[in-house]
Amino acid sequence: MNNTNKTKQLDPAYVCGHKDPAAVRELLTKIGDKWSIFLVLSLAKIHGNRARFSELERSVPGISQRMLTLTLRNLERDGLVTREVFPEVPPRVEYELTVLGKSLLRPLDGLVEWVSVNWEDVKKAQSNFDSK
Amino acid sequence: MNNTNKTKQLDPAYVCGHKDPAAVRELLTKIGDKWSIFLVLSLAKIHGNRARFSELERSVPGISQRMLTLTLRNLERDGLVTREVFPEVPPRVEYELTVLGKSLLRPLDGLVEWVSVNWEDVKKAQSNFDSK
DNA sequence: CGGGATCCCGCCTGATACTG
DNA sequence: CAGTATCAGGCGGGATCCCG
Numbered sequence: 166m167n168n169t170n171k172t173k174q175l176d177p178a179y180v181c182g183h184k185d186p187a188a189v190r191e192l193l194t195k196i197g198d199k200w201s202i203f204l205v206l207s208l209a210k211i212h213g214n215r216a217r218f219s220e221l222e223r224s225v226p227g228i229s230q231r232m233l234t235l236t237l238r239n240l241e242r243d244g245l246v247t248r249e250v251f252p253e254v255p256p257r258v259e260y261e262l263t264v265l266g267k268s269l270l271r272p273l274d275g276l277v278e279w280v281s282v283n284w285e286d287v288k289k290a291q292s293n294f295d296s297k
Numbered sequence: 298m299n300n301t302n303k304t305k306q307l308d309p310a311y312v313c314g315h316k317d318p319a320a321v322r323e324l325l326t327k328i329g330d331k332w333s334i335f336l337v338l339s340l341a342k343i344h345g346n347r348a349r350f351s352e353l354e355r356s357v358p359g360i361s362q363r364m365l366t367l368t369l370r371n372l373e374r375d376g377l378v379t380r381e382v383f384p385e386v387p388p389r390v391e392y393e394l395t396v397l398g399k400s401l402l403r404p405l406d407g408l409v410e411w412v413s414v415n416w417e418d419v420k421k422a423q424s425n426f427d428s429k
Numbered sequence: 430c431g432g433g434a435t436c437c438c439g440c441c442t443g444a445t446a447c448t449g
Numbered sequence: 450c451a452g453t454a455t456c457a458g459g460c461g462g463g464a465t466c467c468c469g
Contacts, residue, residue, distance in 0.1 A: 186338070188416045189409050190331055196408070197329010199322060206318075218451050229443055234452060244422025255450040256449080265418055272407035276328070277321050279404040284320045286397055290376025332462095350431055361463055366432060387430040388469080 195243065196273070200228055200236040205245065205262070209270050214262035221260065245269065327375065328405070332360055332368040337377065337394070341402055346394035353392065377401060 195201055207224045208214050216224070222233055237260055240246040245266035251257040327333055339356045340346050348356070354365055369392055372378040377398035383389040 185416075186335065189412050190334060192408065192412050192416070192419075193325075193329045193334055194331065195329075197325045197327075199326070202322060202325055203318075222451095230452075231444085232442065235442090242423055242426040243419050244426075245419075250451095253450095254449095256452085258451060265415060265422070268415065269411060272404070272411040275404035275407035276324065279401060280321050280324050283397060283400065284324070287324075287375050287377075290397070291374050294374040294376075354431095362432075363464085364462065367462090382431090385430095386469095388432085390431060 195239070196269075198236070200225065200232050201240060202273070203228070204233075204236055204240060205266060205269065205273070208246065208260065208262045209267070214267065215259055216261075217257055217259045240266070327371070330368070332357065332364050333372060334405070335360070336365075336368055336372060337398060337401065337405070340378065340392065340394045341399070346399065347391055348393075349389055349391045372398070 203225045204221060207221060208216060211220075211224070218233070218237075221237070222228065222230065225233070228236075237246065237248065241248050241260075244263055247261050247263055249259045249261070251259070335357045336353060339353060340348060343352075343356070350365070350369075353369070354360065354362065357365070360368075369378065369380065373380045373392075376395060379393050379395055381391045381393070383391070
Protein backbone atom coordinates (compact mmCIF):
# COMPACT_ATOMS: atom_id res chain seq x y z
CA MET A 166 0.00 0.00 0.00
CA ASN A 167 0.94 3.60 0.04
CA ASN A 168 1.77 5.79 2.94
CA THR A 169 0.64 9.28 2.08
CA ASN A 170 -3.09 9.37 1.82
CA LYS A 171 -4.49 12.68 0.77
CA THR A 172 -7.13 11.18 -1.40
CA LYS A 173 -8.85 13.76 -3.48
CA GLN A 174 -10.52 11.80 -6.18
CA LEU A 175 -10.34 14.15 -9.13
CA ASP A 176 -7.96 16.80 -8.02
CA PRO A 177 -5.28 17.02 -10.64
CA ALA A 178 -2.80 17.92 -7.96
CA TYR A 179 -3.51 14.55 -6.48
CA VAL A 180 -2.67 12.94 -9.76
CA CYS A 181 0.65 14.67 -10.00
CA GLY A 182 1.67 15.26 -6.46
CA HIS A 183 0.56 12.23 -4.61
CA LYS A 184 2.23 9.48 -6.52
CA ASP A 185 5.59 8.97 -8.05
CA PRO A 186 5.11 10.13 -11.62
CA ALA A 187 7.85 7.85 -12.82
CA ALA A 188 5.88 4.84 -11.67
CA VAL A 189 2.76 6.10 -13.37
CA ARG A 190 4.65 6.74 -16.51
CA GLU A 191 6.29 3.36 -16.35
CA LEU A 192 2.94 1.67 -16.08
CA LEU A 193 1.46 3.70 -18.89
CA THR A 194 4.43 2.84 -21.01
CA LYS A 195 3.75 -0.80 -20.38
CA ILE A 196 0.08 -0.39 -21.04
CA GLY A 197 0.75 1.71 -24.07
CA ASP A 198 2.74 -1.13 -25.47
CA LYS A 199 0.90 -2.56 -28.41
CA TRP A 200 1.35 -6.21 -27.62
CA SER A 201 0.98 -6.01 -23.87
CA ILE A 202 -2.58 -4.80 -23.94
CA PHE A 203 -3.53 -7.15 -26.72
CA LEU A 204 -2.20 -10.03 -24.70
CA VAL A 205 -3.79 -8.94 -21.44
CA LEU A 206 -7.09 -8.31 -23.13
CA SER A 207 -6.87 -11.55 -25.04
CA LEU A 208 -6.28 -13.48 -21.87
CA ALA A 209 -9.05 -11.53 -20.22
CA LYS A 210 -11.64 -12.75 -22.65
CA ILE A 211 -10.46 -16.33 -22.73
CA HIS A 212 -12.23 -18.78 -20.52
CA GLY A 213 -10.27 -19.13 -17.34
CA ASN A 214 -7.96 -16.34 -18.39
CA ARG A 215 -5.59 -19.07 -19.37
CA ALA A 216 -4.01 -20.04 -22.66
CA ARG A 217 -0.95 -21.64 -24.07
CA PHE A 218 1.71 -20.06 -26.20
CA SER A 219 0.36 -21.09 -29.56
CA GLU A 220 -3.16 -20.06 -28.64
CA LEU A 221 -1.97 -16.60 -27.81
CA GLU A 222 0.05 -16.49 -30.97
CA ARG A 223 -3.09 -17.21 -32.94
CA SER A 224 -5.31 -14.90 -30.94
CA VAL A 225 -3.04 -11.96 -31.54
CA PRO A 226 -2.47 -11.95 -35.30
CA GLY A 227 0.54 -10.09 -36.47
CA ILE A 228 2.58 -10.62 -33.37
CA SER A 229 5.96 -12.17 -33.98
CA GLN A 230 7.16 -15.11 -31.99
CA ARG A 231 9.87 -12.97 -30.61
CA MET A 232 7.57 -10.23 -29.36
CA LEU A 233 5.13 -12.74 -27.99
CA THR A 234 7.89 -14.26 -25.94
CA LEU A 235 9.33 -10.95 -24.82
CA THR A 236 5.98 -9.46 -23.97
CA LEU A 237 4.88 -12.50 -22.00
CA ARG A 238 8.16 -12.40 -20.11
CA ASN A 239 7.61 -8.80 -19.17
CA LEU A 240 4.07 -9.45 -18.09
CA GLU A 241 5.30 -12.33 -16.01
CA ARG A 242 8.02 -10.21 -14.53
CA ASP A 243 5.49 -7.58 -13.56
CA GLY A 244 3.37 -10.22 -11.87
CA LEU A 245 0.50 -9.76 -14.26
CA VAL A 246 0.58 -13.25 -15.71
CA THR A 247 1.88 -16.61 -14.58
CA ARG A 248 3.81 -19.02 -16.70
CA GLU A 249 3.47 -22.72 -16.17
CA VAL A 250 5.57 -25.27 -17.98
CA PHE A 251 4.37 -28.82 -18.32
CA PRO A 252 7.09 -31.43 -18.65
CA GLU A 253 5.61 -33.11 -21.66
CA VAL A 254 6.55 -33.97 -25.18
CA PRO A 255 5.82 -31.89 -27.08
CA PRO A 256 6.22 -29.16 -24.53
CA ARG A 257 3.22 -27.25 -23.27
CA VAL A 258 3.31 -23.87 -21.58
CA GLU A 259 0.30 -22.09 -20.21
CA TYR A 260 -0.08 -18.46 -19.34
CA GLU A 261 -2.70 -17.11 -17.01
CA LEU A 262 -3.74 -13.72 -15.74
CA THR A 263 -2.93 -13.25 -12.09
CA VAL A 264 -5.24 -11.52 -9.65
CA LEU A 265 -3.05 -8.49 -10.08
CA GLY A 266 -3.38 -8.76 -13.82
CA LYS A 267 -7.12 -9.00 -13.60
CA SER A 268 -7.29 -6.02 -11.29
CA LEU A 269 -5.62 -3.99 -13.99
CA LEU A 270 -8.54 -4.69 -16.27
CA ARG A 271 -10.73 -2.36 -14.29
CA PRO A 272 -8.83 0.89 -14.79
CA LEU A 273 -8.06 -0.30 -18.28
CA ASP A 274 -11.77 -0.52 -18.88
CA GLY A 275 -12.04 3.09 -17.81
CA LEU A 276 -9.84 4.08 -20.69
CA VAL A 277 -11.64 1.80 -23.09
CA GLU A 278 -14.85 3.43 -22.02
CA TRP A 279 -13.39 6.86 -22.57
CA VAL A 280 -12.44 5.83 -26.07
CA SER A 281 -15.94 4.58 -26.75
CA VAL A 282 -17.37 7.91 -25.74
CA ASN A 283 -14.79 10.34 -27.04
CA TRP A 284 -12.93 8.75 -29.88
CA GLU A 285 -15.07 10.31 -32.54
CA ASP A 286 -14.33 13.70 -31.12
CA VAL A 287 -10.65 12.94 -31.25
CA LYS A 288 -10.85 11.80 -34.84
CA LYS A 289 -12.88 14.85 -35.69
CA ALA A 290 -10.32 17.09 -34.05
CA GLN A 291 -7.59 15.33 -35.96
CA SER A 292 -9.13 15.68 -39.38
CA ASN A 293 -10.06 19.25 -38.59
CA PHE A 294 -6.49 19.94 -37.55
CA ASP A 295 -5.09 18.21 -40.60
CA SER A 296 -7.26 20.13 -43.01
CA LYS A 297 -5.54 23.35 -42.06
CA MET B 298 -20.97 3.55 -30.71
CA ASN B 299 -21.64 3.71 -34.37
CA ASN B 300 -19.38 1.31 -36.08
CA THR B 301 -20.96 -1.59 -37.79
CA ASN B 302 -21.61 -4.48 -35.52
CA LYS B 303 -19.42 -6.90 -37.30
CA THR B 304 -18.05 -8.22 -34.12
CA LYS B 305 -15.45 -10.64 -35.23
CA GLN B 306 -15.05 -12.92 -32.30
CA LEU B 307 -11.67 -14.03 -33.44
CA ASP B 308 -10.32 -10.64 -34.16
CA PRO B 309 -7.40 -10.48 -31.81
CA ALA B 310 -7.57 -6.86 -31.64
CA TYR B 311 -11.12 -7.08 -30.57
CA VAL B 312 -11.08 -5.73 -27.10
CA CYS B 313 -13.01 -7.63 -24.49
CA GLY B 314 -16.33 -7.03 -26.09
CA HIS B 315 -15.57 -3.38 -26.49
CA LYS B 316 -15.23 -1.08 -29.42
CA ASP B 317 -12.63 -0.43 -31.99
CA PRO B 318 -9.49 -2.06 -30.67
CA ALA B 319 -7.19 -0.09 -32.88
CA ALA B 320 -8.57 3.08 -31.39
CA VAL B 321 -8.01 1.80 -27.89
CA ARG B 322 -4.50 0.85 -28.70
CA GLU B 323 -3.91 4.15 -30.41
CA LEU B 324 -5.08 6.00 -27.36
CA LEU B 325 -3.00 3.91 -25.05
CA THR B 326 -0.02 4.53 -27.24
CA LYS B 327 -0.62 8.22 -26.91
CA ILE B 328 -1.16 7.97 -23.20
CA GLY B 329 1.77 5.67 -22.83
CA ASP B 330 3.91 8.35 -24.33
CA LYS B 331 6.15 9.70 -21.64
CA TRP B 332 5.78 13.37 -22.41
CA SER B 333 2.10 13.36 -23.27
CA ILE B 334 0.96 12.34 -19.83
CA PHE B 335 3.44 14.58 -18.12
CA LEU B 336 2.13 17.50 -20.11
CA VAL B 337 -1.52 16.66 -19.59
CA LEU B 338 -0.98 16.14 -15.90
CA SER B 339 1.10 19.28 -15.64
CA LEU B 340 -1.59 21.32 -17.29
CA ALA B 341 -4.14 19.63 -15.09
CA LYS B 342 -2.54 20.89 -11.92
CA ILE B 343 -1.89 24.38 -13.15
CA HIS B 344 -4.40 27.03 -12.25
CA GLY B 345 -6.78 27.44 -15.14
CA ASN B 346 -5.24 24.47 -16.89
CA ARG B 347 -3.37 26.98 -18.92
CA ALA B 348 0.29 27.70 -19.41
CA ARG B 349 2.71 29.06 -21.90
CA PHE B 350 5.46 27.20 -23.66
CA SER B 351 8.28 28.12 -21.33
CA GLU B 352 6.21 27.33 -18.26
CA LEU B 353 5.54 23.84 -19.54
CA GLU B 354 9.17 23.43 -20.40
CA ARG B 355 10.05 24.20 -16.80
CA SER B 356 7.26 22.14 -15.28
CA VAL B 357 8.30 19.03 -17.16
CA PRO B 358 11.95 18.59 -16.28
CA GLY B 359 14.01 16.76 -18.80
CA ILE B 360 11.84 17.37 -21.80
CA SER B 361 13.63 18.68 -24.83
CA GLN B 362 12.33 21.63 -26.75
CA ARG B 363 11.78 19.41 -29.69
CA MET B 364 9.65 16.90 -27.81
CA LEU B 365 7.74 19.63 -26.06
CA THR B 366 6.80 21.10 -29.39
CA LEU B 367 5.98 17.79 -31.01
CA THR B 368 3.98 16.53 -28.06
CA LEU B 369 1.99 19.71 -27.75
CA ARG B 370 1.24 19.56 -31.45
CA ASN B 371 -0.07 16.05 -31.12
CA LEU B 372 -2.18 16.94 -28.12
CA GLU B 373 -3.57 19.86 -30.05
CA ARG B 374 -4.25 17.67 -33.04
CA ASP B 375 -6.13 15.25 -30.84
CA GLY B 376 -8.23 18.06 -29.48
CA LEU B 377 -6.90 17.63 -25.96
CA VAL B 378 -5.28 21.04 -25.71
CA THR B 379 -5.72 24.37 -27.43
CA ARG B 380 -2.93 26.55 -28.66
CA GLU B 381 -3.29 30.30 -28.64
CA VAL B 382 -0.73 32.62 -30.15
CA PHE B 383 -0.55 36.21 -29.01
CA PRO B 384 0.79 38.63 -31.60
CA GLU B 385 3.28 40.24 -29.30
CA VAL B 386 6.97 40.88 -29.14
CA PRO B 387 8.40 38.77 -27.77
CA PRO B 388 5.91 36.14 -28.84
CA ARG B 389 3.67 34.44 -26.31
CA VAL B 390 1.88 31.15 -26.80
CA GLU B 391 -0.50 29.62 -24.32
CA TYR B 392 -1.71 26.08 -24.12
CA GLU B 393 -4.84 25.00 -22.32
CA LEU B 394 -6.58 21.74 -21.63
CA THR B 395 -9.82 21.40 -23.53
CA VAL B 396 -12.97 19.92 -22.04
CA LEU B 397 -12.05 16.76 -23.88
CA GLY B 398 -8.60 16.86 -22.39
CA LYS B 399 -9.95 17.32 -18.91
CA SER B 400 -12.37 14.45 -19.38
CA LEU B 401 -9.42 12.22 -20.04
CA LEU B 402 -8.12 12.95 -16.57
CA ARG B 403 -10.80 10.82 -15.04
CA PRO B 404 -9.92 7.46 -16.60
CA LEU B 405 -6.30 8.47 -16.29
CA ASP B 406 -6.86 8.87 -12.60
CA GLY B 407 -8.13 5.31 -12.52
CA LEU B 408 -4.76 4.12 -13.69
CA VAL B 409 -2.93 6.40 -11.31
CA GLU B 410 -5.02 4.98 -8.53
CA TRP B 411 -4.19 1.47 -9.65
CA VAL B 412 -0.53 2.35 -9.47
CA SER B 413 -0.93 3.75 -5.96
CA VAL B 414 -2.47 0.54 -4.82
CA ASN B 415 -0.55 -2.06 -6.76
CA TRP B 416 2.77 -0.65 -7.74
CA GLU B 417 4.58 -2.13 -4.81
CA ASP B 418 3.30 -5.54 -5.75
CA VAL B 419 4.58 -5.01 -9.24
CA LYS B 420 7.99 -3.97 -7.99
CA LYS B 421 8.01 -6.92 -5.66
CA ALA B 422 7.12 -9.26 -8.48
CA GLN B 423 9.88 -7.76 -10.56
CA SER B 424 12.64 -8.13 -8.00
CA ASN B 425 11.40 -11.58 -7.19
CA PHE B 426 11.49 -12.48 -10.86
CA ASP B 427 14.92 -10.95 -11.32
CA SER B 428 16.42 -12.80 -8.40
CA LYS B 429 15.90 -16.11 -10.14
C1' DC C 430 10.13 33.59 -26.76
C1' DG C 431 8.65 29.79 -29.32
C1' DG C 432 9.60 27.30 -32.30
C1' DG C 433 11.57 24.90 -37.25
C1' DA C 434 15.33 22.18 -39.54
C1' DT C 435 19.17 18.78 -39.27
C1' DC C 436 22.10 15.41 -37.77
C1' DC C 437 22.67 11.23 -35.54
C1' DC C 438 22.60 7.40 -32.40
C1' DG C 439 20.40 3.78 -29.61
C1' DC C 440 16.89 0.65 -29.11
C1' DC C 441 12.78 -1.43 -30.41
C1' DT C 442 11.01 -4.69 -33.39
C1' DG C 443 10.37 -7.83 -37.33
C1' DA C 444 12.35 -11.58 -40.14
C1' DT C 445 14.87 -15.58 -40.34
C1' DA C 446 17.20 -19.65 -38.79
C1' DC C 447 18.14 -23.05 -35.29
C1' DT C 448 16.90 -26.30 -31.05
C1' DG C 449 15.40 -29.19 -26.77
C1' DC D 450 5.55 -26.83 -29.36
C1' DA D 451 7.83 -23.18 -27.39
C1' DG D 452 11.08 -21.06 -27.44
C1' DT D 453 16.51 -18.83 -28.29
C1' DA D 454 20.04 -16.43 -31.33
C1' DT D 455 21.32 -13.26 -34.67
C1' DC D 456 21.05 -9.65 -38.02
C1' DA D 457 19.13 -5.54 -40.00
C1' DG D 458 15.97 -1.62 -40.75
C1' DG D 459 13.12 2.17 -38.73
C1' DC D 460 12.34 5.71 -35.91
C1' DG D 461 11.94 7.90 -31.46
C1' DG D 462 14.16 11.31 -29.32
C1' DG D 463 18.29 14.22 -27.81
C1' DA D 464 21.59 17.85 -29.23
C1' DT D 465 22.51 21.66 -31.88
C1' DC D 466 21.91 25.65 -34.81
C1' DC D 467 19.04 29.15 -36.65
C1' DC D 468 15.06 32.26 -37.40
C1' DG D 469 10.71 35.65 -37.00
